[in-house]
Amino acid sequence: MSGFLIDLHCHTLEHSYDGQVPAGEICRATLAKGFNGIAFTDHSYVWPEEELSELHHEAGLPEHFRLFSGQEVRTAREGIVRGDLLVFGVPECLPDDTEPGEVFRLISQHGGFCLAPHPGVPRIGFEEDLGNFPILAAESWNGRYGKEVARRSRLLIDAYGLPEFGGSDAHRREEIAGGGTLFPIMPEDLAGIAHMLHRGMGTPWAPSSMDRMRRWLKRQMPT
Secondary structure, eight states, rough: OOEEEEEEEEETEEEEEOOOOHHHHHHHHHHHTOOOOEOOOOTTOOOOOOHHHHHHHHHTTTTTEEEEEEEEEEEEETEEEEEEEEEEESSEEEEEEEOHHHHHHHHHHTOOEEEEEEETTTTOOOOOGGGSSSOEEEEEEEEEHHHHHHHHHHHHHHHOOOOOOEEBBSSSGGGGSOEEEESSSOOSSSHHHHHHHTTTTEEOOOHHHHHHHHHHHHHHHHO
């Protein structure tokens, strides 16, 4: 594996209603798997820089391991879910059911960007609507949903000619480091991530087939 590996889609116990693992534990486990950074995308929550800095110190992370934050927003129009978006660069915490047009207005206002997670998942992925919105890149590998969703997602991404990325979408311990994006240069900030994704310089990364089998077996074990 060459390049700099970042998980662009991850949830924490602290700030996602369905997150099960504390952020510090996620960071240490992801670092141990050879990653260079994480972008937390908790539901409707943006980690302030001060909170990220405190986490970095308390988790005992090396200086080179970078922490970023966006937020995952479940968009809706007239009460009907349109799909999830990973929103970066917007400081406001956007509630679920925010209208897609409002999300994109705020992105434009703040100079941010958004990514489409798991586009091949019915209802919460944008599916055929993927080409109707100003989305920077779409997730072709999602560690939580696996190969079949990846296949459907890639068909959509190819159809609309979008750049791609990968993420773990981790909520549970066995999902940590289940996916990421390889960059040729370590991004220093969100603008660097956006620049490289826009230029097609991000490569989705998935664990080996053996590692995925171990994760699957863990999911079958009673908790």
